[in-house]
Amino acid sequence: MAHGDDTYNLKEVLVTFKSCLNDKQEILMDPYLEGWKGLVSFLNTMGAIFSFVSKDAVSKIQIMEDFRSSDQKDHYETLQSMVSYELKNGLVDLKKTGVYPTSGCRTILRLHRALHWLQLFLESLRTSNSESRTSLLCIDSYNASLANYHPWIIRKAATMAFYALPARETFLENMKVGTIEEAVAMLGEALPSIVQIYDITQALYAQHNLLDLP
Numbered sequence: 770m771a772h773g774d775d776t777y778n779l780k781e782v783l784v785t786f787k788s789c790l791n792d793k794q795e796i797l798m799d800p801y802l803e804g805w806k807g808l809v810s811f812l813n814t815m816g817a818i819f820s821f822v823s824k825d826a827v828s829k830i831q832i833m834e835d836f837r838s839s840d841q842k843d844h845y846e847t848l849q850s851m852v853s854y855e856l857k858n859g860l861v862d863l864k865k866t867g868v869y870p871t872s873g874c875r876t877i878l879r880l881h882r883a884l885h886w887l888q889l890f891l892e893s894l895r896t897s898n899s900e901s902r903t904s905l906l907c908i909d910s911y912n913a914s915l916a917n918y919h920p921w922i923i924r925k926a927a928t929m930a931f932y933a934l935p936a937r938e939t940f941l942e943n944m945k946v947g948t949i950e951e952a953v954a955m956l957g958e959a960l961p962s963i964v965q966i967y968d969i970t971q972a973l974y975a976q977h978n979l980l981d982l983p
């Protein structure tokens with residue numbers, strides 16, 4: 770996985786999401802977190818204006834990595850095993866924040882909602898044309914997804930930061946996957962696995978009534 774800025778290649782990051790599913794269609798925690806870490810590295814190349822976003826993502830990734838290096842690590846091997854372990858042992862605050870403010874279930878839910886934003890944003894980036902403004906694509910995908918879970922002050926800060934995004938062609942070049950056309954083609958290849966991971970997680974959380982965890 771390329772995390773250094775000069776060898777940075779978003780293709781590797783998005784391909785990591787492809788390796789998240791095992792043969793039982795369960796989502797493997799380690800590559801899932803690895804994918805997020807790669808996205809955060811990319812976000813860090815977009816400037817300090819996004820540091821409040823990357824800090825929050827990093828702290829959530831860290832919570833999950835701590836579970837993966839704890840005595841309970843085997844229970845956190847997949848999203849499915851995490852849900853069943855935490856629910857069975859009463860380790861999730863279901864109605865309001867209490868004893869378990871940083872459960873795996875609520876932490877992954879935040880990343881899962883952000884994955885929906887990513888899916889919408891990448892899809893609009895892929896299907897837009899050279900006239901499109903990245904900032905507006907980003908604002909639209911944010912408003913259709915994550916914004917619904919954020920208070921006014923975060924929405925305001927996020928929207929202001931989006932205006933600092935580079936133009937579409939520069940953005941696609943920054944992905945370091947070759948020409949604009951190659952970058953667009955790569956998005957088309959990577960998106961189905963992101964959609965699949967999102968859909969499987971959404972169904973898992975819906976099945977256990979976990980979509981509104983505080």
Ligand SMILES: CCCCCCCCCCCCC/C=C/[C@@H](O)[C@H](COP(=O)(O)O)NC(=O)CCCCCCCCCCCCCCC
Pocket residue numbers: 779808809811812815819821822825826879880882883886891907911915923927934944983
């Ligand atoms: C192209 C760059 C745009 C990046 C925009 C990302 C979406 C904006 C998210 C704004 C989050 C603001 C920070 C605070 C969030 C928290 O309040 C909030 C709730 O947490 P809590 O319940 O523990 O309090 N946290 C969250 O919703 C989780 C946010 C996680 C955001 C991860 C974003 C990673 C972005 C990676 C960008 C990669 C772009 C790749 C494009 C080719």
